[in-house]
Amino acid sequence: MKIELKKYSEQLKEWPKSGYHIMAQYDDEKIIVYQSYRKEIGEFAVKNQFFGGAFSLDRMTWIKPNFLWIMYRNGWGTKEGQEVVLAIHLKREAFEKYLQNAVYSSYAIEFEVSYEEWQSQVKSSSVRLQWDPDHSPYGEKLERRAIQIGLRDEFTRSYSKEDILLIEDISNFVKEQYKFVQNKELDNLLIPAEKPFLFEDEKLNKKLRLK
Secondary structure (H helix, E strand, C coil): CCCCCHHHHHHHHHCCCECCCCCEECCCCCCCCEEEHHHHHHHHHHHCCCCCCCCCCCCCCCEEEHHHHHHHCCCCCCCCCCEEEEEEEEEEHHHHHHCCCCCCCCCHHHCCCCCCHHCCCCCCCCEEEEEEEEEEECCCCEEEEEEEEEEEEEHHHHHHCCEEEEEEEEEHHHHHHHHHCCCHHHHHEEEECEEEEECCCCCHHHCCCCC
């Protein structure tokens, strides 16, 4: 795997406990996001290094940069239809473009637009943004919020191919680490090294509630 790993117990000491944070592994070129699929879709993606075959370009696809959030979502790769866990090395500029075009999935008064304006934005936008509770390895809700991004139409098409640098199947790694979770041996748990991600665009950081 071309992912930097670090003990969960060590990272826990460094991570923010609350607030809105894009927890991710990234560098100047890329950011890693995660998805889970059934075998047919996952194996095609790894073999061809793009999403195709049974992957639908007509449905919204959700990406998550936070490893433990996707583990909560897919039950550490045990849920039906989510057995193949993929790490997608995504172009950093593509990730930024998604969020520049994103509209929140639900309305909040601090958006500084009316409910009607927000509704209009939702209808015209092809990118959704949600902040959900982050989770511990055991699936417990945390105060810190984790981001997920929904893509459709032209953004799904670009994400499925040209925005991708590498697709890795990390299913076996997930299974190995899940044993430590099941045995309550979190001192042995290895996960991708993650830290809060901020954009150089302060306007975008403000839109996303990042600090």
